[in-house]
Amino acid sequence: AQSVTQPDIHITVSEGASLELRCNYSYGATPYLFWYVQSPGQGLQLLLKYFSGDTLVQGIKGFEAEFKRSQSSFNLRKPSVHWSDAAEYFCAVQGYNQGGKLIFGQGTELSVKP
Amino acid sequence: EPEVTQTPSHQVTQMGQEVILRCVPISNHLYFYWYRQILGQKVEFLVSFYNNEISEKSEIFDDQFSVERPDGSNFTLKIRSTKLEDSAMYFCASRDDTDTQYFGPGTRLTVL
Numbered sequence: 001a002q003s004v005t006q007p008d009i010h011i012t013v014s015e016g017a018s019l020e021l022r023c024n025y026s027y028g029a030t031p032y033l034f035w036y037v038q039s040p041g042q043g044l045q046l047l048l049k050y051f052s053g054d055t056l057v058q059g060i061k062g063f064e065a066e067f068k069r070s071q072s073s074f075n076l077r078k079p080s081v082h083w084s085d086a087a088e089y090f091c092a093v094q095g096y097n098q099g100g101k102l103i104f105g106q107g108t109e110l111s112v113k114p
Numbered sequence: 115e116p117e118v119t120q121t122p123s124h125q126v127t128q129m130g131q132e133v134i135l136r137c138v139p140i141s142n143h144l145y146f147y148w149y150r151q152i153l154g155q156k157v158e159f160l161v162s163f164y165n166n167e168i169s170e171k172s173e174i175f176d177d178q179f180s181v182e183r184p185d186g187s188n189f190t191l192k193i194r195s196t197k198l199e200d201s202a203m204y205f206c207a208s209r210d211d212t213d214t215q216y217f218g219p220g221t222r223l224t225v226l
Contacts, residue, residue: 042220043205043217046215100213102149102207106156
């Protein structure tokens with residue numbers, strides 16, 4: 001069965017420090033991969049996506065993610081975190097079936113300290 | 115920039131009552147979805163909808179749930195007889211032709 005694991009429930013980083021949020025997936029082939037961000041009381045905003053090609057993808061707000069097939073991972077990174085990045089981050093996979101449902105990880109809550 | 119909208123933002127209802135959550139997907143999208151997020155838990159798929167019919171539904175989407183596209187713009191989720199455990203944030207999403215889903219801001223449903 002398809003699944004997504006985000007091992008870190010909560011991460012705290014200092015403003016200006018680098019960030020890496022981990023995501024591992026289980027799927028029979030290479031799925032479509034997404035990172036979404038949810039600010040408190042808000043909906044889900046797409047940060048970036050990977051379908052094929054270059055394994056390093058750039059997204060909005062200075063985020064990037066790297067797909068590593070050998071590790072079944074799609075980790076999200078940012079070189080320098082801003083206080084406004086504090087939010088919950090969700091990794092998701094989408095299979096190739098007709099419906100195209102997204103399967104989400106548990107989410108990682110990011111806190112940023114001054 | 116086009117976006118998915120949802121109404122109401124917050125719905126409070128009594129157990130056993132029917133609720134209808136409304137969504138307006140992005141206009142040229144063809145696939146529509148409902149997801150829910152119980153407080154503190156992950157986002158879960160409920161149902162996908164294409165060409166005026168359900169294309170996939172989860173185990174959660176039992177007979178008390180139904181979806182409809184009553185006109186060319188709205189997409190609704192009806193819960194026939196609400197239970198306490200239906201309290202959650204419900205998200206609507208629509209998918210473009212690059213297989214990317216865009217989410218609305220959500221409706222917080224509180225069942226008392």
